[in-house]
Amino acid sequence: MSDDVVVVGAGVSGLTTAVVLAESGVPTRVLADRPPRDTTSMVAGALWGPSFQQPYDKTLEWTAQSLEDFQRLATDPTTTGVRIASVLTVGDGLPEGELPPQVKMIPGLRKATGHELPDGFAAGSWGRMPVVDMPTYLDYLERRLGAAGGSIERQRVTDLTEAGDRVVNCTGLGARALAGDDSVRPVFGQHVILTNPGIDDVFMELAREAEWTSFMPHPERVVCGGVRLQDREDLTPDPDLTARILERCRRVEPRLKDATVIETVTGLRPERAAVRVAVEWRERTLIVHNYGHGGTGVSLSWGCAREAARLVGNR
Numbered sequence: 001m002s003d004d005v006v007v008v009g010a011g012v013s014g015l016t017t018a019v020v021l022a023e024s025g026v027p028t029r030v031l032a033d034r035p036p037r038d039t040t041s042m043v044a045g046a047l048w049g050p051s052f053q054q055p056y057d058k059t060l061e062w063t064a065q066s067l068e069d070f071q072r073l074a075t076d077p078t079t080t081g082v083r084i085a086s087v088l089t090v091g092d093g094l095p096e097g098e099l100p101p102q103v104k105m106i107p108g109l110r111k112a113t114g115h116e117l118p119d120g121f122a123a124g125s126w127g128r129m130p131v132v133d134m135p136t137y138l139d140y141l142e143r144r145l146g147a148a149g150g151s152i153e154r155q156r157v158t159d160l161t162e163a164g165d166r167v168v169n170c171t172g173l174g175a176r177a178l179a180g181d182d183s184v185r186p187v188f189g190q191h192v193i194l195t196n197p198g199i200d201d202v203f204m205e206l207a208r209e210a211e212w213t214s215f216m217p218h219p220e221r222v223v224c225g226g227v228r229l230q231d232r233e234d235l236t237p238d239p240d241l242t243a244r245i246l247e248r249c250r251r252v253e254p255r256l257k258d259a260t261v262i263e264t265v266t267g268l269r270p271e272r273a274a275v276r277v278a279v280e281w282r283e284r285t286l287i288v289h290n291y292g293h294g295g296t297g298v299s300l301s302w303g304c305a306r307e308a309a310r311l312v313g314n315r
Helices: 012-023 056-073 134-147 172-178 239-252 254-258 294-313
Strands: 005-008 028-032 082-090 124-132 151-154 166-169 185-195 202-205 211-217 221-227 261-282 285-293
Touching: 005 012, 012 028, 012 134, 012 166, 012 285, 012 294, 056 082, 056 124, 056 261, 056 294, 134 151, 166 294, 172 261, 172 285, 185 239, 185 294, 211 239, 221 239, 239 254, 261 294, 285 294
Parallel strands: 005 028, 005 166, 028 151, 082 202, 166 285
Antiparallel strands: 082 124, 185 221, 185 261, 202 211, 211 221, 261 285
């Protein structure tokens, strides 16, 4: 069996896993049919936050690990694209009594006062969370992988057993075919990117509906959302969705009325009832799966990457 490890997929999960492996001294190659800036990860907001996906004990552990890594990366935001931002989350507000462990890990958590809430929202909370400028961050991960001796090769993989002796499957929706997993479902998302008129704080509405209000400011742009449409695979931007996103975000933050629309971007979140980080043997190939993160791929990325790297080592 070769000592090399092949990571399939160059999104945030694939790159992070490859970085962890390469920096531990494992010869690592990433195979992907699209470069990092053409993956779904590129269009993410992207905000670290609690994950309530199964398996709960594991996602709690992975989220905590990712927070630790992102806090470290935020000490150099210009290089990494990661900064710690004040985040106003609105919705049901903080529950009375003991908080869920996923919520308790949010740094600086406190209830929002009435005058801090925009019109139309009755409750909310503040926290200090990592927010990630994905173009800068993906470039950073790619450079970090190269510095550790890893590489990215453009190659479409159609059979994981042909990719190498030790393979990490970070293909997101591609796992439907490569892992034979029909439980992975596409969830369409659309963001409107605006110039940043001087906004620093993140706004996130917790909602069960298909549309909600969110905006995540970065140094040069603001990513406005949000949309969640299950089983839609058409990536064509919807102008009606764009109009509703802009109306909601500008109602909450009037300064966005003067911001210029840069572009509208779309992507398919790879949703699954439970995140899959697990070993599978196919013939003589050790496959470690790392997919099914849905909209929490960034939040879980470092924790899942370290778990996947550990599983690769347990031959």
